[in-house]
Amino acid sequence: MLLWHIQGFPEMPGQKFGPAWFPGLIAIGLGVCGARLVYAGARRRGPWMTLPEWAHGGRPLAAVASVLGGLGFYIIAADTLGFHFTALLLMALWTRLMGASWRIVVPVAVLAPIVIHLAFYKLLRIPLPWGVLERFAF
Structure with missing residues (x-):
């Protein structure tokens, strides 16, 4: 398709x-x-179809649900909040659910959206939504 x-x-x-x-x-x-x-x-x-052993716990199911919910949240919130804030929230949630400490969560949540934005904007030339940062971007 x-x-x-x-x-x-x-x-x-x-x-x-x-x-x-x-x-x-x-x-x-x-x-x-x-x-x-x-x-x-x-x-x-x-x-x-058989479920692997890891899929029987609560944490893996919460991780899968958070990815699906996060994608829905991104679709709804990205135009308003912008890519940077939406990605920051999602990266913080997802890395925390994976069991990372706050010492790891904060740098990953701050740096990952910046690196992803630069890859899309500079390398692929694909604009991502600016949202509330639009007045500062241009």
Whole structure:
């Protein structure tokens, strides 16, 4: 589906690779990995689905729920709060749920959004929402 969608992306004059190149590469890689997983699963005998031992505890289920809830929170809050504050909150929550101490949580939560923003803004040239920081950004 992604490969079909990116066909409509416009060409960028003077660029060897257009905006569809990176998503297309990711889509092809995910498709190949998915096909290999299906093939390996079809060859395996036994039950179709079993939960690993770690999935029976409360902390792993809370971590999975926090990722799904965090993605929903990002969709709702990123335009208003901006990427930086939303990512800071989510990184703090997720690293804390993984059991990190506050000594680790604070630098990771502060530095990760900055590094991610620079990667998207400078390398990929993809703007992320500024939210409340928009008046300071420009």
